Amino acid sequence: MEKAKGYYLFSYNNEYYLYDFQGGVIVQTNNFLYAILEKHYHNQKLSSREQRLVDEFLRCNLLQYINDEPDPDPLQNEVAYLSFAPTYKCNFRCTYCFGNHGEKYTGFPREFTDDSLLRMLDYFFNHAFPYAKRYRIDFVSGGEPLLGEAIIKQTINYVEDNISSCGKSVSIWLCTNASLLTEEIIEWLSMHNVAIGVSIDGRKQHNDAYRTDADGNGTYDRICSGIALVKNSKKASKKFRNMWGLCTATNENCDFIDILEHMKSLGFQHVQIRLIRSEKEYNVDRILSEYTRLADTLVIMFSNNDLSYFRMIINENDQFGKVLKRIMLNHILIRRCNAAVNKITICPDGTIYPCDSLVGMQKFLLGNLNHSMSLKYTYRDVTVDSINTCRACEIKYLCGGDCYYNSYMKTGSQFEPDPEFCRIQKHLIQLAIMLRYKIEKIDIRLYNTILAEVKRKHDYSEIYG
Numbered sequence: 001m002e003k004a005k006g007y008y009l010f011s012y013n014n015e016y017y018l019y020d021f022q023g024g025v026i027v028q029t030n031n032f033l034y035a036i037l038e039k040h041y042h043n044q045k046l047s048s049r050e051q052r053l054v055d056e057f058l059r060c061n062l063l064q065y066i067n068d069e070p071d072p073d074p075l076q077n078e079v080a081y082l083s084f085a086p087t088y089k090c091n092f093r094c095t096y097c098f099g100n101h102g103e104k105y106t107g108f109p110r111e112f113t114d115d116s117l118l119r120m121l122d123y124f125f126n127h128a129f130p131y132a133k134r135y136r137i138d139f140v141s142g143g144e145p146l147l148g149e150a151i152i153k154q155t156i157n158y159v160e161d162n163i164s165s166c167g168k169s170v171s172i173w174l175c176t177n178a179s180l181l182t183e184e185i186i187e188w189l190s191m192h193n194v195a196i197g198v199s200i201d202g203r204k205q206h207n208d209a210y211r212t213d214a215d216g217n218g219t220y221d222r223i224c225s226g227i228a229l230v231k232n233s234k235k236a237s238k239k240f241r242n243m244w245g246l247c248t249a250t251n252e253n254c255d256f257i258d259i260l261e262h263m264k265s266l267g268f269q270h271v272q273i274r275l276i277r278s279e280k281e282y283n284v285d286r287i288l289s290e291y292t293r294l295a296d297t298l299v300i301m302f303s304n305n306d307l308s309y310f311r312m313i314i315n316e317n318d319q320f321g322k323v324l325k326r327i328m329l330n331h332i333l334i335r336r337c338n339a340a341v342n343k344i345t346i347c348p349d350g351t352i353y354p355c356d357s358l359v360g361m362q363k364f365l366l367g368n369l370n371h372s373m374s375l376k377y378t379y380r381d382v383t384v385d386s387i388n389t390c391r392a393c394e395i396k397y398l399c400g401g402d403c404y405y406n407s408y409m410k411t412g413s414q415f416e417p418d419p420e421f422c423r424i425q426k427h428l429i430q431l432a433i434m435l436r437y438k439i440e441k442i443d444i445r446l447y448n449t450i451l452a453e454v455k456r457k458h459d460y461s462e463i464y465g
Contacts, residue, residue: 003065008395009034009041010430019433020062021398024330026437027062037063070334070397080129081343083138083356084120086148086155087111088348090141092177092219094211096248096276098142098405104360105142107349112151119369120346121158127373129342134169135159140345140356141199146180156192175199175246177211178226179219186233190240197244197272198227203262206253224266231267244317245271251283256294256320260309272317275424277357277406282420288427291320295431302439307450314454316461320428323398327432328454332397339404340366340379354379357405364404364414379404387415393422398429 006022016034018027029037036050040063046054057063088105090097098104112120125135137159139145139152146152152174159170174189178198189196200223201207208218231241245268247259256273263271275282294309301309313321314328326333337343340354347359350369358364367375384396393399402417402425410418440447 003067004397005041005394006064006066007062008398008429008433009037010433012430012434015434017430017433017437018062019327020064021327021330021332022064022066023061025062026433026440028437066397070332077342078132079134079136079342080124080132081136081138081338082120082124083140083343083345084347085140085142085356085359086145086151088143089147090144091147091179091214092144092211093214093216096210096250096278098277098357105347106360107347107351109348110143111148112348114154116348116350117151117154118158119350121155121162123369123373124344124346125163128344128375132168132342134171135163136171136173138356139172139174141175141177142356142359144177144180145174146176146185149180149185153188156194160192171195173197176226177219177223178230179213179222181226181229183229183233183235186230186240187235190233190236194240195243196230196240197246198223198230199246199248200224200227200263200266201247201249202253202255202259209252210248210250227266242269244268247271247273248276249273249287249319250276251280251286254283254287254290256290257297260294260312263312264308269312270315271312272315272321273313274317274319277403277409279409282424284420284423287424291424291428291431294320295435298435299438299442302446303442305446307446310450311453314450315457320432323425323428324432324435325454325458326398327429327436328451329458333400334383334385334397335379336400336403340375340377344375354404357403358408361408363408382415387417389417389422395426395429399425 007018007020009018011034016029016031018029018037033053036046036053039046039050040054054063088110129135137155156172159172163170172192172194174194174196176196176198199211200220201210204218204220207220207223211219213219230236230243233241245263245266247263249256249259253259259273260271275287298309301307314325316322316325343355344366345353345356345359346369347353352366352368352375353359353364354366366377384390384393384399384401387401390396390401402421404414406421407417408414410420
C-alpha cells in the first residue's frame with residue numbers, strides 16, 4: 001500500500017491551507033505556492049525553482065509521509081465499554097428514534113431479569129474484557145432507561161461490590177428524557193457518581209415537532225421540569241447537576257448557534273449536537289452553511305474573550321466539537337469508534353451487537369450469551385485502510401470513517417460510508433483547521449488557555465472514563 005501523506009492541503013473561499021497533522025502545524029499560504037504544493041502532493045513534475053520551494057518545506061519537517069499505519073487506539077486493550085437499554089419500553093414517541101421506541105428489539109424478554117443481568121455483567125467483566133483496567137457502562141435509549149430503574153440500581157450495586165472494590169475504575173453514564181426524574185432518583189444517582197445527559201432538541205417548537213409522548217403531545221415542558229429538578233436539587237452533587245444537553249439535529253432544526261444559545265439558557269455547560277441518522281437525505285447545503293456560521297461565530301466570540309460555546313461543544317460527542325478537539329490536539333485515528341472492538345451492547349435475550357443503534361438487526365449479531373461465551377467476529381481489523389472508499393481519501397486519518405449504523409441506513413453496507421456524511425465531514429475538518437489557525441493568530445495566550453482545558457479534560461477522560 002502506498003504510504004499515506006502526513007499532511008492535508010485544501011483551499012476554501014480563496015484561502016489556502018496546509019495542515020501537517022504529524023507536527024501539528026497549520027500554514028496559510030498564497031495561491032502561487034499552493035499550486036506548487038498541489039503538484040508535489042500529486043507527484044507531478046516540478047521545475048527546479050518549484051523544487052527548491054518544496055525543499056524548504058521538507059527542511060522544516062513538513063510535507064512528510066506517514067511511515068507506518070497509525071497504531072490502533074492505544075487504550076483499546078485498557079478500557080472496555082458496555083452500552084445497553086435496561087428496558088425496551090419508552091414513554092415517548094420520538095419520530096426519529098433508532099430503536100423505534102423499543103420495538104426494534106424483537107427478543108424476549110423485553111427487560112432484564114436478575115439472572116440475565118448477572119449473566120451479562122459477568123460476561124462483560126470476566127469473559128469479554130477481563131484484562132481491561134477501566135470500564136464504562138452506558139444506560140442508553142432504545143427505551144427510556146429510567147423505566148428500568150431497578151435494573152440500573154442492580155447494575156451499579158454489582159459494579160460497586162464486585163468491580164470497583166477490586167481497584168478497577170468504572171464510570172456510569174445515563175441518557176434520559178428527564179420526564180421520570182424525582183428527587184429520590186436524583187439523590188441516588190448522584191450519590192453513586194452517575195453522570196447524566198438529557199435529550200432535548202433545542203427550543204420548544206423544534207423539540208415538540210419530533211419528541212412527543214405516547215398521546216402525541218409535545219414533551220418540552222416535561223423535559224424542562226426534569227432539568228430544573230436536577231439544577232435546583234439540594235441533594236445532588238455539583239458534578240451531577242452539571243449534566244449534558246443532548247440534541248438531535250435535523251434538516252429543519254440545524255441552526256446550531258440558536259441551539260447552543262438555548263442550551264446555554266437552560267444551564268447546560270456541555271452539549272452534544274448530532275445530525276440525525278436515518279435513511280432520509282440530508283439537506284447538505286443548509287447543514288454546511290449552518291456549520292460555517294457556527295465557526296464564524298466562534299471566531300467572533302473568541303475575539304471577545306468568550307469561550308462559552310467552545311467549552312460546550314469541544315468533547316468526544318458533539319459532531320463538530322470532536323473534530324475541532326482532534327485538530328487542536330493533533331490526534332489522528334484509524335476508525336470512527338470502537339464498536340465491536342472494545343465496545344459491545346447486550347440485550348435481555350443474551351444477543352450481542354456492536355452498539356445500541358444496531359440492536360435487532362440480525363446482520364450485525366455478534367453472538368449470544370445463551371449459546372456461547374465467545375463472539376462470532378469483531379471489527380478489530382476494520383479501519384479506514386481496509387474500507388475501499390476510505391483507503392484513498394486524503395483526510396482518512398482526520399476523519400476515521402462513517403458510523404456503521406449511518407452507513408448501513410444510507411448505503412446498505414456498514415462498510416460503505418454515506419457520501420453525504422463524507423461531504424459534511426470534509427467541510428467540518430476544513431472549518432476546524434481554519435478556526436484553529438484564526439484563533440491562534442488572534443490571541444495565542446487565550447488559545448493556549450482553551451487548549452490546556454481541552455487537553456486536561458481529554459487526559460482525565462483517558463484515566464477515569
